[in-house]
Amino acid sequence: MSMRKEGEVVCVTGGSGYIGSWLVSLLLRRGYTVHATVKHLNDEKETKHLQALEGAESRLRLFQMDLLRYDSILAAVHGVAGVFHLASPVIVDQVQDLEKELLAPAIEGTKNVLRAAKELGVRRVVVTSSVSAITPSRYWPADVVKDENCWTDVDYCKQIELWYSVSKTLAEKAAWEFAKEQSLDVVVLNPGTAMGPILPPNLNASMLMLLLLLQGCTETYEDVFMGSVHVKDVALAHILLYENPSATGRHLCVEAISHYGDFAAKVAELYPEYKVPRLPRDTQPGLLRAKNASKMELGLNFIPMEEIIKDAVESLKNKGFIS
């Protein structure tokens, strides 16, 4: 049974981002009215591609939102039945002020969004976590495929200064704590590395990974990669979780659990004209591969890796990121 109601109003935080833009696009196409949050209303790079979407003219409203300003969140969430919480800093490089730039917006920001949802009587919140809240996990049994029962080892991430993974794991934990204490309906999506066609003018972190690979980068993302997923499947998975009343808990969202070496080898095979480096096959030591890794409840036929790569590379070409 579906909870979808024609014309229902929902909020997407981080609506201008890579995944957010696809989610807004799909929601508009399904008949929803969308409150999308952006960081700067006067920056065309955040707004123009959203305003150009089908249905945007009559059913899209943009809100300026800062994750640490509660009143800005309240304004965006006011009058909506559901919230998709995607906004979170995706920073993999060194940051000047860890707390201010990364941890507070991710963790306090998530709590603020959930608080606003509770205060305004929102029916369900879909929180976008990551495989970065599942792996790296030192104590997971070596002979068991990683699933939603597996949690990232935060102490290890702190030791190796993997702060993005710390931010996503603590944000997801904060979401579950809030949901339990305040009886708020929260479901979580844990996507792998999202790639495919690009809607915003700027390149996000996961598409930058592919661009760098095509340019010869030999980084293997040892503690980060768990599998790839088409960006449209990530957007659709958010909607399926929202519309399916029986969905509960965490949801791993990957085309398959795979190693970055598998991914790089496929890119090299499909695009021999680029300088894709030869990487070892096993780039994620101890990560067991699995074909159907995601819960059936999502009801998604995941787009395979080959198509993810083709859609992503062609989009990098069309947008002029690579010739």
Ligand SMILES: NC(=O)c1ccc[n+]([C@@H]2O[C@H](COP(=O)([O-])OP(=O)(O)OC[C@H]3O[C@@H](n4cnc5c(N)ncnc54)[C@H](OP(=O)(O)O)[C@@H]3O)[C@@H](O)[C@H]2O)c1
């Ligand atoms: N891409 C992936 O492979 C992947 C995989 C798993 C999970 N995720 C998660 O999916 C979500 C979206 O990621 P994405 O890849 O689409 O990245 P993205 O394009 O960088 O989108 C992130 C969005 O969050 C907004 N944001 C960041 N800090 C904010 C703040 N302090 N206040 C208000 N808005 C803020 C960003 O605005 P600005 O652009 O203006 O900073 C942007 O719109 C994130 O939660 C990310 O952790 C992504």
